[in-house]
Amino acid sequence: MTTHSTSSTPSHPLDSLGWTPRVEAAFDAVALSSEHVLLPARVSAARRGGAEIRLPGIRDAAFAPAVRRAAHTDPAAAPCSGDWVAVRRSGDDWLVEAVLERAGTLVRQGVAKDSHDQVLAANVDYVLICEAADQGPNVGRLERFLSLVWAGGATPVVAITKAELAGDRLPEVVELVESVSSGADVHTVSAHTGQGLEALAARLRPGTTWVLLGTSGAGKSSLVNAVSGHALMDTGEIRHDKRGRHTTTHRQLLALPGGALVLDIPGVRRIDVPGDESGVDRTFSDVLAHAERCRFRDCVHDAEPGCAVQAAIDEGELDARRLARWNRLRRESEWNRSRGDHRVREERTRQWKALDKAARDAGRRKRGHHH
Numbered sequence: 001m002t003t004h005s006t007s008s009t010p011s012h013p014l015d016s017l018g019w020t021p022r023v024e025a026a027f028d029a030v031a032l033s034s035e036h037v038l039l040p041a042r043v044s045a046a047r048r049g050g051a052e053i054r055l056p057g058i059r060d061a062a063f064a065p066a067v068r069r070a071a072h073t074d075p076a077a078a079p080c081s082g083d084w085v086a087v088r089r090s091g092d093d094w095l096v097e098a099v100l101e102r103a104g105t106l107v108r109q110g111v112a113k114d115s116h117d118q119v120l121a122a123n124v125d126y127v128l129i130c131e132a133a134d135q136g137p138n139v140g141r142l143e144r145f146l147s148l149v150w151a152g153g154a155t156p157v158v159a160i161t162k163a164e165l166a167g168d169r170l171p172e173v174v175e176l177v178e179s180v181s182s183g184a185d186v187h188t189v190s191a192h193t194g195q196g197l198e199a200l201a202a203r204l205r206p207g208t209t210w211v212l213l214g215t216s217g218a219g220k221s222s223l224v225n226a227v228s229g230h231a232l233m234d235t236g237e238i239r240h241d242k243r244g245r246h247t248t249t250h251r252q253l254l255a256l257p258g259g260a261l262v263l264d265i266p267g268v269r270r271i272d273v274p275g276d277e278s279g280v281d282r283t284f285s286d287v288l289a290h291a292e293r294c295r296f297r298d299c300v301h302d303a304e305p306g307c308a309v310q311a312a313i314d315e316g317e318l319d320a321r322r323l324a325r326w327n328r329l330r331r332e333s334e335w336n337r338s339r340g341d342h343r344v345r346e347e348r349t350r351q352w353k354a355l356d357k358a359a360r361d362a363g364r365r366k367r368g369h370h371h
């Protein structure tokens, strides 16, 4: 990697991993209360029962097999890609003592009966949502991705990839994407012609952490390579010979030459809208703005008198299909929330039962002593 140390200001050795004052404060709080000497490290890849970590000055990722203080019952508390952790040396191993508080996460909703939410990436500043210009675009998918990103607290940026393939349709594609991306910047790019790469590269500020989202073949890897000027990621053609993606040499925390970091997470196939409805609300903030002017507070924007949403549709300000998609995502979000609540309730009941039984057993033992 090229180093850009032309300025005289000494940079913190952790800067290249995305170290920030927020993370520093979180680390200090943990380190000060520990009896051990702890070092901060960043997780480049999560593994079952451990994590690959990066420490400054140590080239290769180390494997940290034990997670001491992360809750064992909740997989969401186990280290994931992008996490900052406090580690200590133990013989030849690094032990993860604590997972530091996260900001900006990407969470896969646990929708199956017993499934937990799974944190795919942590401490993410920006998510670049890639949608290929020659395939649609699929605005419904885009809205799902946007909801997911907003709910996790990261900032979405949209990239219309393979721009040159859209030909004359490009302006139409851009307009459509922009019409559903309220609040997110849209970049029109091509890894092949170089269109829009400079503008995008300017947004990849040093020390910021990015995740790329998009369907397989959307051009994510090609874009990272083109924007960084290096073949950092395997693209479609190369992978053909390798069979399958996450091979042994696969690095999940990539440092771009400009200083930004890219977390390469396994493909997000299913996009379940998070139960946290704030993501959907934020994605559809334009529709919500109309809804605020409806006559009735509990307006369902169907056929009520004085419905400002329907009025906006009649006036051509709002696409009726967008309203339909909003309703659908809100329902899904509500459903996922209630399932999550149900799971939490069941877990709590289980815990209470176990506690109750333990108390009864203890009581029985005690009484046994008296007799």
Ligand SMILES: Nc1nc2c(ncn2[C@@H]2O[C@H](COP(=O)(O)OP(=O)(O)OP(=O)(O)O)[C@@H](O)[C@H]2O)c(=O)[nH]1
Residues within 6 Å of the ligand: 161, 162, 163, 164, 165, 189, 190, 191, 192, 193, 214, 215, 216, 217, 218, 219, 220, 221, 222, 223, 234, 235, 236, 237, 267
């Ligand atoms: N014409 C054209 N093709 C592109 C462009 N960017 C990527 N491609 C092609 O699209 C295909 C998929 O690109 P990748 O970069 O591997 O896509 P990806 O999103 O990383 O795919 P996954 O790793 O499977 O998620 C490859 O054959 C690329 O050559 C572009 O700007 N223009």
Ligand SMILES: [Zn+2]
Residues within 6 Å of the ligand: 291, 294, 295, 299, 300, 301, 302, 304, 306, 307, 308, 309, 310
């Ligand atoms: Zn209404």
